[in-house]
Amino acid sequence: MSSRSKVWWVVGGVLIVIYCLFPIAWIVSLSFKAPSDISNQSFLPTDPSIENYSTILTGSASDLFLPALRNSFGICLIATAISCILSMFAAYAIARLDFPGKKLILGTALAVAIFPVISIVTPLFNLWRQIGLYDTWPGLIIPYLSLTLPISIWTMSAFFREIPWEMEQAAQVDGATTWQAFRKVIVPLAAPGVFTTAIIAFFIAWNDFAYGISLTSTDASRPVPAALGLFTGASQFEDPTGAIAAAAVIVTIPVVVLVLLFQRRIVAGLTNGAVKG
């Protein structure tokens, strides 16, 4: 690459990064503005305050926000765990075994993924009320599985397909049962894939709003995105903009932490050296 085109790549990259990160910077800046400062006509707060954060964490909005945070964490983690385990088995079968209906499963998974959420929310709302799942954790975990499973199966089966067949055959010849070969050889090799899938699944569940707002009604199970929509200002003439911004920053933090934590595990190429180099 010539130095000239290198410069253009850098310039382009920086522009894209600014374009992507500007809204986040704006949210952060908003979260530090006092209610009177929101419309100060400038990017930075005139007098940075943590008033918004204390509102949502200890003040009037904390009743709404803190239980929602707990719900979000609990529901999303459980949904992610279940979806990872299920999709691990499904993807292994899809990658390794030849069985009738394999294409059908992948096709159905894709169909489920592209099905609009909003069109099934109303039937689900009625059904959940009938069977007593409305406003409970399982009532959200189950729909979240329908969101996360398709993408998990697809990504995970792609990872499994990359693992050489010989690994498993070697393990079997070495004396492993199918289950031992899966647990001791395939799963460790698929670990980067599992982490990647887990993170994607977690994000999808974490970001959901439609199910969260429709299938819950109280603190018992309402997740953060739904709670944000219910914030109110100090008076009815005041927007809760600052509080929402602060809450948005807080819910972004776990996502960032997750990515940083698993970034190194996600890096593929762990299978290097398994077979001839």
Next chain:
Amino acid sequence: MASIEMRNIVKQYGDGYPAVNDVSLDIADGEFMILVGPSGCGKSTLLRMIVGLEDITSGDMVIGGKRVNDLAPRERNLSMVFQNYALYPHMTVFENIAFPLRLSKTPDDEVRRRVQEASDVLELKEHLERKPANLSGGQRQRVAMGRAIVRQAEAFLFDEPLSNLDAKLRGQMRTEISRLQRRLGITTVYVTHDQTEAMTLGDRVCVLRKGKIQQVASPRELYEQPVNLFVAGFIGSPPMNFLPASLEGTTLSTPFGPIALDEQRAAAVRGRDLLLVGIRPEYFEDASLVDEAKRPLGSTFRARVDVTEWLGDSQYAYIPYEAPEAITAQLRDLSRELDSEELRTQAIVSIDSTSRIREGREAEFWLDSRKIHVFDPQTGENLTRDAEAGARLTQMATEDRVEQVEHAQSTGQTVSGQSSGPSGAHRATA
């Protein structure tokens, strides 16, 4: 350690194509058996059926006197080295070698002792804590072998283990494998398409073609008494030359002049219009360099040399010849099947490296007619094969093997499994 018997083994794939067709083969306890053939001949499939990674359509697979057709790979207690090594990238070299022992719940100190022994044998000691990704090709190969020898398997199976190494390393590892097999005295089945490996390693070699056994014999018998055109063309490098011929009395007339046959061989080939004479390159010589005493044992002819190749220790000359269309077509088919591309009908002739025969000139050659073979062009059958002489050669190889095994095991490199029973396939660390 065990013998392996295959009785009428058939492998048929879903589309009905028989990859292995009615193969019966007995491999003796402690024998080094080579499965060789061009690609697609079913040799790897056969190996995978022995180890249990491939289902057997019909026939019996008997290992150590027990029918294993329905046993899973782990119940057969065989160890295998894969073509691409199949090391576990997330484990250290130590854990890779220890893996079979860990699976059998061997106590820790026993595991450590055995891995130590195996790594001593394979000179892997300073690499035990490294991951496979950081090893060279040869080292990975040795780790794969370590994993195979660390437990007492009934037999070793190798699936083209050297094909990913460069030529120099391949030679080294070849002798290493040979030494190891002799030392451990374990039944070994080795798949390769490389005939150097086949000839140097095997006690016996099984030549396969399209899923069928062509000939099972010692390398020497294969070379000197091939059973048909295919084996004759496959074994030997440069390959055997095939010349069209017809019999007149007891004399074959060929493009390289008349070749006299003795009465017995002439009788064997009589009654066919067209014959194929198989002559190995080294049966030829520059006529001017042949001893007077030797001269009458063969015939001389004059031919124009197309190309010569001087290699220092030897020299090859290429002599084009004319052949009937039918023969040309058949030779082309044969060379295609042997994965080689022979474009023209020419004989490759090995002459002394001091010979002054030059390209483009006509020269006089001598050929040793005692060792030539005559084939039926239709069936490919070797009409002049001396089965008795062949059997003698294989018998000799068997005796050599027994002697070598005894020697390898008595020269301080005893196999502990031989003397102390259960501890198995390991050299006692001296």
